[in-house]
Amino acid sequence: MADERFISVEGIARRYAVGDHVTTIFEDLWLALPKGAFTCVIGHSGCGKTTVLNILAGLESPSEGAVIVDGHEISGPSLDRAVIFQGHALLPWKTVLGNVAYAVASRWKTASRTEIRDRAQRYIDLVGLRGSEHKRPAELSGGMKQRVGIARALSIEPKILLMDEPFSALDALTRGALQDEARRLCAEAGQTVFMITHDVDEAIYLADRIVLMTNGPGALVAEIVENPLPRDRARDALHHAAAYYPLRNHLIDFLVTRGGAFRDNLPAGYDRRRPPVTTQWPGAPIAPTPMAMATNFATR
């Protein structure tokens, strides 16, 4: 049960005061993320997704409420929670190796130079950047920079990986390649991931669960969608899966229409503390749990 609430967002609020006027981005927000799962949040700009991520990262503090990670309330940033920033945020005066080694040296403060170097090199190899260790970020393409960002985040072996629209600044081809990479790396490491995106297809491809947030101010977690597609889904076969289009329609329908009106007519029995986990929508596969689906696929 602890694994089901590995990360537990408990009644957090974030308010900004401008003069006497207080804007509430969201309040009384509850969300639980299971261990080892890839969770995507989608919602419109300004719904507070980034604020939630920053609070999880410890870069911002909630105005109310708390976030529990692995049984401990968080207070500020931690090496247990790595962030992949939207703008890659590499230190431009350091090389690729320098950037990753900086993170490694921050994690293992007593490690020797060679240990730090070897570990950094291992993660650079992992994201396919062998040969570019001694380049500076300015010499890399956007996709390569974000690979360094991924290597840096994974190199500290975090309990959770937080990603804030990490691929949104990339062109479509590079984005696809990096999504494959991110999927592979996170699956191999059994990494718990919390990722923000506004790209429905990215969410469907990557996520085990998709969290739908309504528009802010006063944003809510409307529902959590269990992704019915098999866990070892492949990008090129994705749109052939029977479950794909109904799921995609369900998500887009939320973003376009249901999301806007959700606040004004909350469904009966809606509990902010337990946002509904949905597996049912028009055209959804009947009843199977995601785990059963995965098994089915594996044995097929």
Add this chain to the structure above:
Amino acid sequence: MIGVRARAALLSAFIFLLSMVVWHMAVHGGGAGGPALDPEYAKLMGVQMAGAKSAMPGPLDVGAKLVEHLRHPFYNNGPNDKGLGLQLLYSIGRVALGYTLALAAALPLGFLIGMSELAYKALDPFIQILKPVSPLAWMPLALYTIKDSGLSAIFVIFICSVWPMLINTAFGVASVRKEWLNVARTLEVGPWRRAITVILPAAAPTILTGMRISVGIAWLVIVAAEMLVGGTGIGYFVWNEWNNLSISNVIVAILMIGLIGMILDQMLARCQRAVTFPE
């Protein structure tokens, strides 16, 4: 076809030669015939002035003087007769000392101001009022309080070079990108390590710009300061040679001041390039 670089060099050489010729002709009367020395006036001034040219030297006189100075740059024949190189070394020493002290004060204070809005707001009025004060205006106060002309000159260098470094350090530190600081925060980097590994490299190009401006001002000010305090240094040399009416020496000194100023600037420009990072 030769490149722009070579053509520019040729043009420079031409401009140099042309100005030398114009200078030479202007001093020696040229073909147009400058105001000839009135014979009556010459008689009044004594025989040695008869037929003498003006005190303004021509390029050849200055050139000869320059060679003479370059041959013996470091001789020392007492307080009023020291080699040009020796005088320049005195000046460079004063600038180095005052400038280093200013750097030692400006860097930590600039960090503090850049990192704390409170410190910035509290210190801003002082900086704004003191910054535009001519460094030489401090001289009487320095002479009165320090009671030593040599130290006063160093103080003046300190006070004139501290402001650009202080302001640029504060600005550079304050404008370190938030995402880089967030990287340090998520990696739980402590304040000292963060200052040295993130803030300092990020602010270094801006700090070096301030240092470059400062060294230029310091070199401008040292000449004037030494004219006031006297004794040694290139500023004192210029004033002393003016009193001797040796305009050749004054012109040679001007060339040397320009040359050293350029070298100082180029040295810092090189450091600046070394710490600048492309984004």
